[in-house]
Amino acid sequence: MVLTEDQKALQETARRFARERLLPDYQKREKIGILDRELISEMGRLGLLGVDLPEEFGGLGADSVTTGLIAEELAYGDFNVSAVPVGISLNAAILMRHAKPEVAREWVPRMTRGEAIVAICLTEPRGGSDASNLQLRARRDGDHYVINGEKTSITFADCADAYLIFARTGQPDEGAKGVSAFFIPGDTPGISRTRFDDLGSIIIGRGSVFFDDVRIPVNHRLGDEGKGFTQVMQGFDYSRALIGLQCCGAAQASLDEAWAYAKEREAFGRPIGQFQGVSFPLSEGESHIAAVRQLCYHTLALRDAAMPHTSEAAMCKWMGPKYAFDVIHQCLLTFGHYGWSKDLPHQQRMRDVSGLEIGDGTAAVMKLIIARGRIGRAAVQY
Ligand SMILES: Cc1cc2nc3c(=O)[nH]c(=O)nc-3n(C[C@H](O)[C@H](O)[C@H](O)COP(=O)(O)OP(=O)(O)OC[C@H]3O[C@@H](n4cnc5c(N)ncnc54)[C@H](O)[C@@H]3O)c2cc1C
Structure with a gap:
């Protein structure tokens, strides 16, 4: 693929950062075992997070290919650190498309500045491949939903600032049709989380997230009720x-x-x-x-x-x-x-x-x- 001058310039910025700042300490970071949030903020200041998002949300209005070039360059230096911009591009695209404007306006700029990390919560203890067959429940209660259940094997489980979750709002046997998506700030009462002892990707971590009567306003639903799975999974x-x-x-x-x-x-x-x-x-x-x-x-x-x-x-x-x-x-x-x-x-x-x-x-x-x-x-x- 022939790259444009703009793509080459951003690729070069990411390449320099990856080779000078990330690569030398790739193994040291694993030993320390936690995500260096200052490093993520530094990437935000360099404009390496959410480049594909509109400028008013802190992005550069770049295309998906450019976003890929940056992910590739950063992974050369540290595969795990590169998961952060990939997550931001995925989650912010979902928020921009399916969240209420007030939710997207609050959270997306925080993500592009490197101040907020969002975990995607789909997998449950009974399995991940049959993804739409999920059990975590969201019950409507006036202008709120009340969420109960466990998500497991979640990247960033114990360090995320918010969770994008899939929950059943319809009947248990409805499959994908009865699933809705929600955006839940991590400091909402009723959330607890664990961390697994994993083989790799130690700094970004993986674990379970428990939702115990977690109340979330209706405007934090992403997309239509019962359509979250099909809409958001795209x-x-x-x-x-x-x-x-x-x-x-x-x-x-x-x-x-x-x-x-x-x-x-x-x-x-x-x-x-x-x-x-x-x-x-x-x-x-x-x-x-x-x-x-x-x-x-x-x-x-x-x-x-x-x-x-x-x-x-x-x-x-x-x-x-x-x-x-x-x-x-x-x-x-x-x-x-x-x-x-x-x-x-x-x-x-x-x-x-x-x-x-x-x-x-x-x-x-x-x-x-x-x-x-x-x-x-x-x-x-x-
Ligand atoms: C590093 C890592 C990060 C992860 N991050 C996240 C995250 O951020 N959020 C999240 O929600 N989940 C995450 N997961 C969970 C992941 O998405 C699931 O583990 C995955 O979807 C598989 O589900 P499972 O482990 O329950 O395996 P199962 O669904 O139980 O499958 C077990 C085995 O059977 C095979 N299998 C199942 N069905 C079929 C079929 N129809 N045909 C052929 N083979 C089949 C599978 O390929 C697998 O080998 C992560 C997992 C890992 C390892």
């Missing part, structure tokens, strides 16, 4: 392409490091990069990542052109984490015994990208979406 095509690019950024960092090492490290009297057994797997990795990257750009360009891109987004979402994991693993092996040490970042990148083989929908679910696009919903067995 936004996820966007984040799936952005996630693909996050994975490309992380894999590219390991590839660059592995190529540099292959030029220096010697075995049998010559640099190991001269052995095709070393260079060809890395060349294959470059090819896979280049292919996924272009697919993600293409998907985002379809979004910018307001064209359908659900299948393409599902392709980005399963291929991104899978190829990135495999490529980073190959890079780890290129470093021989050093690669097996926690001193090098490849093991952390592998753990971090592997979370998104599950999060935001597994590869199996993405392939069902692609199949549904080809042979229709009725032909695909859920």
